[in-house]
Amino acid sequence: MTESATQLQDLGREALIGRLTARLRLLDDAELAALELRTRPPALAGSDAASPPPPSPAHGEGMVTRRQFLRTSLGVGALGLATTAGVGYAAWEWGGMRQRTAAELAFGAEILKLRGLLVLYEQLENAGLDDLAAAALVAADRSLRLVERGATALQAGAERAEAALLDLEIPFAAIQEGILWVEARVTALAGALQRLEDALAQVLQPARPLVAAIAAFADRLLGLLPFGVGEPIRRGIAGMAEVLASVPELVEGVNERLLQPLRTRWFTTDPETGLFVRLIDQVVTGLLDPVEAHLATVAETSANWQQQLALPLRAALDERSALRAEILRFSGESGG
Structure with missing residues (x-):
């Protein structure tokens, strides 16, 4: 049993004793005698039964008349009824007090439980x-x-x-067309160079590569000029020969390094x-x-x-x- 329950039980006991004392003061002598007789321990009750009966009075002395006997019997009967009623009432009150005390104890224990739950709830709320x-x-x-x-x-x-x-998809077709146009122009230039190389091969013997043939043809032209021709003409012919000699390299570079990558790796339709x-x-x-x-x-x-x-x-x-x-x-x- 917990300490709180023990305290509640002690408080209930004191309250019960107080209520019983107040009710005992309301009983008369007969009810008190009957209650004392009913609540007497068995040892005390047996001692009265074992005591010897009082001596009988002599004939004619202390004799009770019939009227006195009836009166006494009625009085004792009334006292017995009153005593029985008082004892029954006391027993009923005792049972009610026991029930109320048990209910108060249970109620007090429930209050303690609810108080403990309230403390835990407050601690839970304080956790934030x-x-x-x-x-x-x-x-x-x-x-x-x-x-x-x-x-x-x-x-x-x-x-x-x-x-x-x-x-970017919009100019894609235009870029492809531009690449094709440049490629066609380069192809035409390459064809013209090929025809120039063929013509020089017919003039110069033995046949030479295009660049060497152009240089040899320029030298021959300069050699055919009469002595005393102006130096500007000679420089012009030499410059033309140099330009013509660089065209084949230009055509090859444009094809291999520009047109072919653009056509095959970037702007192809593949x-x-x-x-x-x-x-x-x-x-x-x-x-x-x-x-x-x-x-x-x-x-x-x-x-x-x-x-x-x-x-x-x-x-x-x-x-x-x-x-x-x-x-x-x-x-x-x-x-x-």
Whole structure:
């Protein structure tokens, strides 16, 4: 048995003794005698039964007349009825007091239990869980708003980059046509050089490469000029020969280093090796599309946070705050 229960039991015992004492003072002599007889221990009750009977009076002395006997019998009967009624009433009162005492003890134990629960609840409230949850909610909302703001800016930038890359498709055909035109002009120039080389081969024997043939042909022209021809003419012929000699290298460089890479690696119509596959498609599908998918996930996560956690948590915190205020108001009214 706990100390609190023992204290409650002692208090109930003292209260019970006080009530019994007050009720005993209300009983008359006969009721007190009957109650004493009924509550007498067995040893004392047996001693009266074992005591010898009083001596019988002599004949004619102390003899009770019939009227006296009847009167005495009626008086004793009335006393017995009163005594029986008093004992029954006392027993009924005793049983009621026992029941009330048990109920008071149980009620007191329940009060102690509720007080202990109240102390634990107050300690739980002092932990500040609601304040921590509210602060965490505010911090998470602020962080998510920053993420959403950055995601919106990134989404706009990705859309502009994709639009700019896709706009390259518009001049793509014009660039291809320009490459084809330059390639045709270079091819025509190469054909003209080939015809020049064939003509020089007919004039110069033995046949020489085009550059050497041009130099030899220029020397022959200079040798055919009469002595005394002006130096400017000689320098002009020498310059023409130098220009003609550099054309074959120019044609070869334009074909191998410019036209062929542009035609085969960048602006080709081949879907496997063209510019859009090597650059634009890779940027769009390998970078911009995943970024857009990630931004959509961020937006969905933010919406789920608001609908499934933030809003219910705010509602629960508001409800708890209202209940706490009601408890404080009720406590103040009860204390007053």
